Amino acid sequence: MAGRGGTNEPERTITSYSIDSHSQHDTTSTRYASSRTTSSQIPSTSNPYYLNHSHASTVQRPHNGRRNAGRPSTARPSTARPRTGYSTLGAENQEIICAISESRGISPTVGLAFVNLDTGEAVLSQISDSQTYVRTIHKLMVYAPSSILIVSTASNPKSKLFSIVEEALLEINSNIALLDRRYWAETTGLEYIQQLAFRDDVETIKTAVSGNYYSVCCFAAVLKYVELSLSKTFPQRSLRIKYEPSEGSMMIDLSTIRSLELVQNLHSAKSKDCLFGLLNHTLTPMGSRLLRSSIMQPLTNSETLNIRYEALEELSTKEEMFFAVRQALKPFLDEDRVLTQIILIPTEPTFKDAEQAVNNVLMLKHFVNLIDPLVRALAGARASLLREILSLCASEHVNTIKELIDQAINEDTTFAKQPLDLRNQRTYAVKAGVNGLLDVARQTYNEAMSDALQHISQLAEENDLPLQTKFDQTRQFYIRLPADELVDRNLPPVFINVYKKNNMIECQTLDLLKRNQKISDAHNEVLLMSDHAVRTLTADVREYMSTAFKICEGIAMLDMLASFAQVVTSQDYVRPTISSTLAIRAGRHPIREKIQSSKFVPNDVYATQQTRFQILTGCNMSGKSTYVRSVALMTVMAQIGSFVPAEYAAFPITRQLFARVSMDDNIEANVSTFAAEMRETAFILRNVDHQSMVIIDELGRGTSTRDGLAIALSIAEALVESRALVWFATHFRDLATIMAERNGVVNFHLSVDSSQENKMEMLYRVSSGTVQEQHYGLKLAKVVPLPQDVVEHAEHVVSTLELRKARRQAKTIAIVNxxxxxxxxxxxxxxxxxxxxxxxxxxxxxxxxxxxxxxxxxxxxxxxxxxxxxxxxxxxxxxxxxxxxxxxxxxxxxxxxxxxxxxxxxxxxxxxxxxxxxxxxxx
Structure with missing residues (x-):
């Protein structure tokens, strides 16, 4: 593929795999970037699982800090909030495997299955899609999989779905792997559901997937790939499986997600000036993930939305409950990942797995101990959703898990974030008496620790230096001292591995290295002796993973609602209602209101079928774009269960949201403004229907005025016929005049005060009718100011053109009728x-x-x-x-x-x- 923006794109390939229980090898390699192949570019096949290594020959994701699946986990788990990746619309770095399969026909049926190896969740979906596969690509955008599996027969020749997914790879930030046809079997998928789904969910899931052949086949392919390629398996009754119908959520295409800044700011990926940044006051990683997913696929079920409104209203009005819930949520880790680590079984266990198993048990104990404060915080809740979350958290299975943990784990051990503290907690986690040699190993560990600390104290005394004892995961114990202590003398030669960091010196000694090794050996011995007790405990608690995962889902929902409540209580937001009419009183742009220093000017919005196509005219910088975007943003907020920035708000259920707004030339893709406009508008026209909302801003500005008006008029006619709710901001006054007589069309404008000479004051108020200011472009040119003779000549030209136009205008009986x-x-x-x-x-x-x-x-x-x-x-x-x-x-x-x-x-x-x-x- 050609380089973009004048730079060479990294070479991309797609690898085909035929996996069996003994070997896996590259059978096909199709090159896109260059016909030249160097030895360094040829993937190594000595490792049967090279797909997940840095030299993989698949279409590679840019480096994003994701841990390779082939590497063992580190001793200390990640306990901090995961860093957000900015390469895929703010998607969190997760290991998600997706499989796609399609039927043959004019209106293809597409099956998808996503398995998240970080959170232990599987999502199946089957979509009746269009020829552009818009809903399929939308699903991929929402879940942002790290790998996409496609049946190998779809690559030669390439199917249409294969080509479209391939084009979207850079946007999805994923890679493609081709999988042999034999692994896409419905019977295998149904067997996986029967074996792996939680016992209470099996029949529900089997009923949901009945008749959805392609999604079940995809599920079989994903799990076979995870088992044979990634060397991971799920034990029975341990996987959260759910079927997600496509009709239950609003469809928002990628261009709309970006242009409305739903999850990422247009100018800075790290900026919080986007809808996700505005609403994201979550305290847990689970809540943050749920919020992002909700924004990208808002709900379309009015009953579910009203349940969320009720819960949010209670949280935002009961101050004591709100603060108690927020306080109880703060200590939670990424519990989805913790539970997933517990249920995943490595096919080839290593010592690192044993170490991680103890970490997992400590984090599980930390998790269940945090549930009681949450139960107390929700006591007295009246909203049905809050009471349902309370019921989950108060499950008797929580006490059962606690009892199992207390039988094997010391009561005073707890999870720790500091590496040294965590290692100590691991060492003394399992109760004494389980193994006679375990106590001996712990004594050895304790003596080695004391010896190391005494050695550092002795060094400080002998050399008269203020030595500080430090510990990290790599070096273990090391020494640090201020650099200014060595201004008049050199560091004694006994110190090695000297490293200066800012105004501190870090070092070790040979004896300290030996003591570190002794401590490490003793710690490892303790872990090996504790392993049997830990694995027995892990197997016992797996029986209750269904309850634990449901509690995590409840915590995620509660965290998201509490995040909404945080915004609602600090801003003047109102609870929306679901109605057949869109009506907003004093609505505001949620993001613009937050970042601008002056007070935001609110506006009313009203739209029914007789006012479904609203043309908005006005001067430059009068606020047209802000107004139309605010309508779309408030619609999204209402359909994720949030309150909205207005005095009153009622919304109909919108099932598709499209936005074609002004943007700069897409130089990177070598596409002009006009070409981009036409491509996006064509996409809208192919998919729009009466349950859609469309935002159009400055259509036709990228070509000549006459052609732009003609195209804009034609597109406007088509959108009126679609019966969608449309807000059409334009500078074409003729378009407003011509369309004004159509049923369903109304005109509005943004008011401007230009009564004073050489001055224009933007009022930012929406008023009925077309813009009243004549030649506001010329008035703005005077304010800039342009040279006087240029402005005068422009005024003369305008007068001449207007005179000619006036002579041609005449009213007819047809217009009046x-x-x-x-x-x-x-x-x-x-x-x-x-x-x-x-x-x-x-x-x-x-x-x-x-x-x-x-x-x-x-x-x-x-x-x-x-x-x-x-x-x-x-x-x-x-x-x-x-x-x-x-x-x-x-x-x-x-x-x-x-x-x-x-x-x-x-x-x-x-x-x-x-x-x-x-x-x-x-x-």
């Missing part, structure tokens, strides 16, 4: 809403009187306009007849041809403008 039909439809909709509303009798009576008055005034105005047009047409016809008679008479007398100027002459009848649109019935 279109307005009349639109007025009647608006009246019907208002009466229907009044019938379904909840106004009291007095209010309803006054409202109907006002509505009737407004309707009569506007209908009379249209009748008068029709009469004037007809009168004008009659006068023109009479004038033509008079001219014809006069010309005929003159011709008879003088026998000369009539003057063409008289034949074409028309009398201009002034047509009064229609009455301005009152607010109740719209434009």
């Amino acid at each position: 279109a307005r009349r039909r639109k007025l009647l439809l608006n009246l019907r909709e208002h009466l229907q809403q009044a019938h379904e509303g909840q106004m009291n009798d007095a209010t309803l009576k006054q409202w109907l009187l006002d509505l009737r008055k407004e309707f009569v005034v506007r209908m009379c105005a249209l009748d008068e306009e029709t009469r004037q047009i007809q009168l004008g047409a009659a006068n023109e016809e009479n004038a033509e007849d008079e001219n014809d008679d006069e010309n005929e008479s003159t011709g008879d007398r003088h026998h000369v041809a009539p003057d063409s100027r008289n034949i074409s002459g028309r009398s201009s009848i002034a047509v009064p403008r229609s009455v301005g649109s009152p607010s109740m019935l719209g434009d």
Whole structure:
């Protein structure tokens, strides 16, 4: 593939695998970047699992700090919050294996299976997709798998799905591995479900996947790959398996996710100025993962959303409960990863696995001990979702796990984050008496530790130096002292491995190295003697992993809701309602409101089927883009269960969200602004429907004005026909004028105060109708300012063009009739809403009187306009007849041809403008 942006892209290959229980080898290698192959580029096949090593020949992910699957785990587990990767839209670095399979046909059915080796979760899905596989790519974006498995027969020749996934690799930040057809077997997948799913979930999952052949085949392929390629297996009844139907979530394409800054800021990947950064006050890694996933695929079930609203309202109004929950959540580690480490069984155990097993038990003990404070924090909860989480946490299985741990593990041992403390806790974790030699090994360890510490104290005394004892995972014990202690003398030669770090000197001695080795040997001996007790305990607690994982899911949900409550209590947010009408009073852009120093100007939004296509005009910098994006962002917030920045908000369920907003030229992909606009807009038109929301900002700006207007008008017509809710920001005033007569179309503009000479004040207020300011571009040019002679010449050109345009404009009966039909439809909709509303009798009576008055005034105005047009047409016809008679008479007398100027002459009848649109019935 050609280099992007003038740089050479790293070489990419796709490897085909045929895996059996004895060997795995590279059978096919297709090169994309270069035809030259050096020896360093050829993958080594001496290791049967080279896919997961740095020299793998698959399409490689850029280095992101992910631990290679082939490496043993380190002695000390990661206990800090995982660092967020910025290469895949803020996706956390996780080892997720995905398999994709498809049917054959015009409307393909695609099966997917994701297995997360870090969190012990499997997700199956089957999608009836379009020819562009938009929903499939969306799923891949949400889960960001590290490896994607595709059946080998799809690569030669390449299937359409294979090609589309291959194009999306850079966006997904993944690699492709081809897997032999024999591993994609439905019977094998069903056997895995029967064996690995939690006992309580087996029948539910089997019912859910019934008839979903392709997703089950993918599940079989993933688990066979994990078992034979990654040397990992899951014990029975240990895997969280769930089926995720595609119709249960909003579909948001990658371009929309980026342009709306849902999970990552456009200008800086590390910036928190995005929707995820705004809402992410989570305290656990589980909550953070759930929040990101929710933002990328919001819910479409109104009942579930109302349950979340109820829980969030209780958390945000009960201050004591809110702070108690936040306090209880703080100490939790990444419990999903802890439980997954417990259930995963290495096929070839190593000493590092034994060490990690003790770590896992200590972290499990830490986890179950933290549940009681959470139960106390949720005591008295009334919301059904909070009570369900409370019920999970109060399960009797939690006490059973505690009892099992207490039988084998010392009560005073606990998980520690510092390496030395953690090693000490591992050494004394298992209770005494399990093995007679275990106590001897611990005594040896204790003596070796004391010997090392005494050695350092003796060195300090002998050399008269303030030596500090330090410990890390690699060097174990080492010595540190301030560098200014050696200003007047050299460090004694007994010290080796000297290293200066800032204003400190770090070093060791040969005797200290020997003592470190003795400590390490004693520690390892203790672990080996403790291993049987630890593995027995691990096998016992696996029986209750179903409950433990469900508690983790409950904690993740509670953490996300508490994060929402943190935002709600610090901002003026309101609980939304689910309705058939989109109505927002005093809505604000959630991200812009947070980062700008001045007070944000709120605006109202109202959209129904009769006002579904809203054209927004206005000056540059008047706030059009901010307004349309705020509507989309508030919709996403409402459909993940959050409150929204407004005084009142009601939303219909949106199942697809599209945004085509202004962006710079995509130089990296060698695509111009206009080409990018057309490509994204074509995607929208292929997929939009009546349950979609579309945001269009400055369409057609990348080409000539005439072509841009024509294309924008054509696209606008298509979007009106789709019956989707559309916000269309544009500088084309003609588009607003032409589309104004269409049913379902309304015009709005962003107000600007330009009454003062050479000054424009942006009011950021949305008002009805098209923009009133004439030549706001010229006024802005004066403010900049451009040279006076340039501005004057521009004004002259504009005046000339406007004069020509005015001569060509004329109103017709068809336009007035279109307005009349639109007025009647608006009246019907208002009466229907009044019938379904909840106004009291007095209010309803006054409202109907006002509505009737407004309707009569506007209908009379249209009748008068029709009469004037007809009168004008009659006068023109009479004038033509008079001219014809006069010309005929003159011709008879003088026998000369009539003057063409008289034949074409028309009398201009002034047509009064229609009455301005009152607010109740719209434009």
